[in-house]
Amino acid sequence: MPKLEERRLQQLRGSSYVLTLPKDWVEELGLGKGSSVFLLAEPGLLIVVPGERAGYPLVDVELDVIGVGRLEELTKALYKIGVSQVKFRTREPVQQVISRLRKMRGEVHGLIATTPSENEVLASFSDEVFASLDHGIRVFLTTLVSAAQSVARDVGSGYTASLPDELADCRLYALALFRYASGLITKASRDLIVRALPIASLVSARMLDLCEAFEDVMTDSGGEDLSQLVKTFTTFVSELIDAIGGDFEALERVEEKVEKVLAGRRLEDRRACTLFVVLSKVVESLKELALVKAVLTA
Secondary structure (H helix, E strand, O other), rough: OOOOOOOEEOOOOOOOOEEOOHHHHHEEEEEOOOEEEEEEEOOOOEEEEOOOOOOOOEEEEEEEHOOHHHHHHHHHHHOOOOOOOOEEEEEOOOOHHHHHHHHHHHEEEEEEEEEEOOOOEEEEOOOOOOHHHHHHHHHHHHHHHHHHHHHHHHHOOOOOOOHHHHHHHHHHHHHHHHHHEEEEEEOOOOOHHHHHHHHHHHHHHHHHHHHHHHHHHHHHHOOOOOOHHHHHHHHHHHHHHHHOOHHHHHHHHHHHHHHHHHHHOOOHHHHHHHHHHHHHHHHHHHHHHHHHHHOOOO
């Protein structure tokens, strides 16, 4: 559990100031004398991050207490907040637990399940796939565009066999983006200041919403012709990709186009309307993030 305590600064020989670190915190992360740490300093804020083992420590889970039926839900939740390893203790047959975890590899990037000892299963997640938040956003949106383009091609031919794989890729990158945003507080980053993390988290959450809304439309169209809808959506998302990285005016242009579609009431299908509402919220969050970064990192 998080702990809050007050500590006083000390001064060495009239120059540097010294702040001692809690012994429990140091030992829990396997640090000691000579270990390196990163200092994330901003006006009014200082965060200490372990340099050698940055990340979330191992989480122990009594699976029989939490509920075996919640295995997948819990694993995804812990992955999303940046946990590196989860040790599940259970009386259930471990091979069944491992089998269920391995089936999640299509949604959870780099998931590896092993049995370190009897009645234990260790789930480990590999490092993130993105070099920066902007990179992650571009990768996800590019994957979304690719899926939409596949749908546009397949609608005319009546063949949509590629859609499940395309949607699986979208889900994988959406979850990986959420994980990346959650872990930013434990990384020394020049890409984003700590005070902007709540907005970054909101952006990643709305990307997940966008993925789900897109999947709802594509998998439950009721036989409707999606070609025009998909073409419009693809155009907007492609323009959004080009605007990532601080082009505020380009983001505003995309926002105006999305609002025009919604205001024109051309989306009679509820799911299609939801898709563009979520896209509007995505653009809104990206605009906020771009503004905050421009002002606070200037």
